[in-house]
Amino acid sequence: YRIGSVHVGLKKQHIDQLIGKLRITFLGFVSAVIILFFIISHLLSKYITRPITELTKVSDEISHGNFDIMHTLSYDIKSWDHNEGVKDEVQQLSNSFMNMTNRIMDSQAKLKESENKYRSLFTGGPNPIFVLARETLGILSANPSAEETYGYTKEELIGKIFTDLGSFELDEIQQVDFQDQNSGKITSIGSKIQCHKKGGELLYVNVHACPVRYQDMDAVIIATTDITKMVEKDNQLIQASKMTTLGEMSAGIAHELNQPLNAIKMGNEFIDMMIEKKKKIPDKDLLQIVKEVSSQVDRAVDIIRRLRDFGRKADFTKEKVNINKPVQDVLDIIGRQLRLQNIDIQLNIDENIPHILAHRNRIEQVIFNLITNGRDAINQKSEEAGGSNAKNRILIETHALDDQVMLTVSDTGIGMDTILKERIFEAFFTTKKMGEGMGLGLSITNGIVEDYGGKINIESFEGQGTSFCLSFPAVI
Ligand SMILES: Nc1ncnc2c1ncn2[C@@H]1O[C@H](COP(=O)(O)OP(=O)(O)O)[C@@H](O)[C@H]1O
Ligand SMILES: [Mg+2]
Missing domain, CATH: 3.30.565.10 (Histidine kinase-like ATPase, C-terminal domain)
Known part of the structure; x- marks a missing residue:
């Protein structure tokens, strides 16, 4: 039997509408999640990379020697500190970076201070100081006292060979111990060495040497001490004591001189006696007397010469x-x-x-x-x-x-x-x-x-x- 027919169906349009709505909601949700994700990751990456970028920038500046940039850095780092309150790696990194930079600045300041100290020793010191190239011994630099003492200007000195200034032993300077360059060992390489000033005037110096690196080469610092006045005083003292010695010697000399004088006198007396007796002196005897007198005079002259030599200023x-x-x-x-x-x-x-x-x-x-x-x-x-x-x-x-x-x-x-x-x-x-x-x-x-x-x-x-x-x- 067929009572009737029931037609069951859904309206496709309605379903389509429903699906459309669902899709839009889903897509909206997904995009929202993606956007949120992007925003969060962007914020996060910015938080991490910003300090690193900052650090990179600062370290780049510092590597170019610009330490003033440090002020900006310290401000930034302080602000990170307050913001987060967490000691993360980036912060640690920046802290040690700060410390390192502070250290560098500190040691640079110390270096400058010590350099100033040595510079003032070099320029203001009372003794002449030269810097020589180790191989050639050419003068690379000289201080004002060197100019004043030796009478040359710095320009005249630079390029001159140091040994031209005086009777220095070349090898002795070159043998300065270069192995121990950092020990700052100072060696004496000569005392009472004769030098000459620009005009030729004489000068006596004690010389000390110390190996260094100068403008990327092996060099020697030579410090000289002008001892001319001392040498002159020494000589006066030696001369004075020589005079005392001469005084002491005089007794011996008088004794020595007596001998030839006596011999001459004896020869003379013999001739005198012969004349008085109106006797003729044989030529042979006369010649002997003359020779003897002459040799005794020589002897006396010799003694006097020795005395004079001794008293002479050397x-x-x-x-x-x-x-x-x-x-x-x-x-x-x-x-x-x-x-x-x-x-x-x-x-x-x-x-x-x-x-x-x-x-x-x-x-x-x-x-x-x-x-x-x-x-x-x-x-x-x-x-x-x-x-x-x-x-x-x-x-x-x-x-x-x-x-x-x-x-x-x-x-x-x-x-x-x-x-x-x-x-x-x-x-x-x-x-x-x-x-x-x-x-x-x-x-x-x-x-x-x-x-x-x-x-x-x-x-x-x-x-x-x-x-x-x-x-x-x-x-x-
Ligand atoms: N050969 C020596 N034997 C013993 N003592 C000596 C001798 N030589 C020097 N002396 C001592 O050294 C001192 C200093 O000597 P020196 O400098 O020559 O001065 P001076 O002879 O005028 O005393 C002397 O006073 C003496 O005491
Ligand atoms: Mg004595």
Whole structure:
């Protein structure tokens, strides 16, 4: 049966409308979520990257040396601090960046301060200072005191070779220890070195050197001390003491001069007697007398020449000296006197001794000082022993040892204890009575020996004697 038909259906249009609405809502929701997501991620990334961008900018500025930018940075960093209150990585990074920059600024300030300090030492210091290239020894820089002392302007000095200014040993400057460049080790490379100013005037200096890096090369800082005045005073003192020595020597000299004068007188008296007796002198005898007189006059002239040489002011150029010569000269003058005082003089001379660089008459002064000290020590010993007639001697030896020339003066005198030995080189130190000793002998001796690069070694035993051993570098 077919009662009827029910038609069931939905209106498609209605469904379509419903679907459309749903789609729009869904799409709207999705877009809203996406937009929100973008907004949040944008905010988040801005929060993270902004400080980093800021830091990058600031560090870029700082790497170009602009430290003023720091002010802006510190402001920003403070504001981040307040905003978040959380110690995140970015903040830590910026904090350590701040610290680092502060450190750099700090050390830059210190560097500047120390540089200023050294600069003022260089420019304002009283001593001439030069900076030399290590290889060529060309002057790279010089301070105002160098200009003033040497009489050249800085422009004239720069480019000059340092060794042109004086008699410096080239190698010595170049051998300055460059291994230890940071130790700031200062080496003395010469004392009493002769230099000349611009006009040729002489100047004496002590020289010290220190290796440095200067404008990216190995350089040497040379500091010189002008000691011309001191050298002049020293020379005056040496000269004065030489005069005292001459005074002491005069007795010996008078004795020496008496000999040839006596011989001449004897020859003269013989001729006189023959004339009186109206006798004819045989030509042979007359010739002999004339020759003898002439040789005695030579002898006297020689003694006087030696005396004059000794008193002469030494000039400063050193000469090659055979040390045996001054030993002989001094003994010629005082040897006889010593023998008269019952002092035996023993000589042990090396005939083939190398030369030394010195002044003959200053070495004579040294030997004279040592011998007279020995004599005094011997006399003092016999005085204390109540004038006993013990065997007294002064032994003078010369010999070569390696590259040294040795001169030893030993006596059998009173000797010294260790306390006395410490003080004998002091100027005006003497144990002798007023008028017998000035206390200058050994201090001057020491100065002279040092001038020639020598050394003094003393051995002394109380009551037995003393030995002064001098060594000088030999000239090869
Ligand atoms: N050969 C020596 N033996 C003992 N003492 C010495 C000797 N040489 C020097 N002296 C001591 O050193 C001192 C200083 O000597 P020196 O400088 O020559 O001055 P001076 O001879 O005028 O006293 C002497 O006073 C003496 O005490
Ligand atoms: Mg003396």
